[in-house]
Structures are given as structure tokens and as C-alpha cells.
């Protein structure tokens with residue numbers, strides 16, 4: 001039965017089980033938004049009174065936690081669902097991928113989001129548009145909007161701005177949910193909450209950047225693909241040799257950096273090109289399919305790099321897959 005349900009209905013089943021619904025009840029027309037009285041930037045669209053508990057926090061319960069959730073659906077689907085009396089779930093705030101915020105339960109009231117009565121009574125619940133298992137939902141705009149809510153409520157209720165008090169749904173005792181999942185960047189989010197985001201820094205090194213790119217004469221030069229970064233790029237046959245092309249960066253501090261690579265994608269190039277990232281924990285290799293996602297920045301991941309001016313990223317020839325390995329451009333961004 002569960003497999004035939006929409007994500008929202010599956011979610012309801014996961015929360016409460018056995019909630020009988022017709023499709024029509026999901027199609028409530030969104031209410032024209034008013035301003036929230038608890039939090040200025042939010043629109044106010046009240047949840048159904050069937051979906052939360054009236055309270056007088058912090059007279060009857062102290063607010064000690066913020067619980068971070070993922071909707072497993074769209075922003076509008078959550079707003080509609082919490083207005084539906086059959087939902088039997090709610091959250092104080094809903095945040096969209098674009099950074100819009102709707103409040104649906106007053107902070108003084110107890111929203112039903114944590115699946116744990118004690119935690120419900122002591123927390124503010126924030127739902128985020130998207131899916132735990134998909135890339136691309138947790139945007140910069142969303143992190144900024146959500147962190148601003150957390151700054152507001154932590155300051156109002158004296159909640160410590162740490163990970164013991166700002167938690168994921170998965171961290172609620174007894175939780176059967178996994179949200180917000182591994183794609184939620186807690187380090188970055190807590191930096192935003194605490195106002196300790198690092199100074200912005202980015203550096204791009206192309207194969208033609210003077211003094212910052214090295215490759216042996218075994219690496220040819222080509223301008224064959226229009227997806228190249230700059231005038232040209234370098235290519236080499238795969239071989240079990242230590243003959244990497246290296247990109248040198250002036251890393252300003254030992255910190256977290258996002259590593260992105262740019263290459264032209266051509267049928268016949270290597271599907272498993274090894275990019276080597278020199279991290280504080282040793283060299284980490286990320287395989288990239290250079291027949292796909294050409295002509296744009298492709299993220300290898302976020303890594304801790306040591307401060308210094310050194311060869312931080314390389315393209316290795318050491319792969320058993322056939323086809324040229326390509327070395328074009330690499331970008332580091334401090335995060």
C-alpha cells in the first residue's frame with residue numbers, strides 16, 4: 001500500500017500510520033500569506049488546529065531545541081499538508097529551496113514534528129524543501145534563511161547554539177527518520193548560525209595559468225572541444241605511471257574547501273579519470289567520467305586542505321580505463 005502513495009501520503013503513513021485520505025483533501029488552495037508575528041521575514045499560513053497542541057511556551061514548557069527536517073516533497077506540498085486536518089503533523093517553519101519562509105505554528109504552541117512528545121514540547125521544528133536522498137535541494141539561500149530563523153529563536157529562548165541543541169530529526173531519541181541526511185552541511189550551517197562563516201576565497205587554475213600548472217611532455221595540448229576552459233587543455237593516455245598533471249594553489253588557511261573541476265566531455269575520453277586531492281588526511285582520489293558534464297564546473301567534494309602554496313589537485317594517468325585523461329581547469333572555494 002505504501003508504494004502506491006504520494007510522497008506526502010507516505011510521510012503521513014510514516015508519522016501516524018493509517019491516516020485515511022482522499023486525493024481531494026490534498027488539493028487545498030493556498031491561503032494568501034500574511035506576515036508572521038513571531039518572526040518578521042516569515043509569511044504566516046496557519047496549520048490546521050488539528051495538527052498541533054495549544055500551549056503557552058515557555059510558561060508551560062521550556063524551549064531547548066531546534067529540530068531540522070527535510071520535507072520529502074516541495075515547499076508548497078508541506079504548506080498544503082499542514083493545513084490539512086488529516087495530516088496530524090506540523091512544523092513551526094517551512095523553508096523553500098529559494099530561501100522563502102512560512103510560519104505555520106506559533107512558537108508558543110507545540111508543533112508535531114519530532115515523533116517524540118518530550119522533544120515536540122521543547123523544540124522549534126523547521127522543515128526544508130527537498131529530498132534526503134537527492135542532491136541539489138540544500139541551497140545557499142536555504143541555509144541562509146534557515147540559519148536566520150535559528151539565530152532568532154536561539155536568541156529569544158536562550159538555546160545554546162551548538163549541535164547538542166540544534167539537531168536533526170534523525171538525532172531525536174527514538175527517531176525512525178533519517179532527515180536531514182548526509183547532504184545537509186552541518187559544519188556550514190552552524191557557522192552561519194554562529195556568525196563565524198570564513199572569509200570568502202576562491203582560486204581558479206587553468207592549464208595555461210602561469211606558474212601554477214605542471215605536466216610532463218607526455219601530456220599533449222588540444223583545443224579540439226569547444227567545451228574547453230580557456231584556450232586549450234592537456235590530454236594523456238592512461239598508463240600505470242606516476243605522471244600526474246598538477247595544479248598549484250595558494251591555500252590561505254587550513255580549512256574546508258570545495259574542489260571543482262572543468263573539462264571538455266568527448267566520447268572516447270576516459271570514464272574514470274582519477275583526480276587526486278591533497279588533503280590534511282592524505283591524498284584522496286575521486287574518479288570522474290570525462291564523457292559527461294563537460295564545459296561546466298563539476299564538484300569533486302569538500303575537503304580539508306592545509307595552508308600553503310603547493311600542488312593541491314592533480315590529474316593522474318593511473319587508471320585501467322581506456323581513453324584520454326584530460327587536465328583543463330580546477331577551482332578551489334573556501335566553505
Ligand SMILES: [Zn+2]
Nearest residue numbers: 069070169179
Ligand atoms: Zn523530519
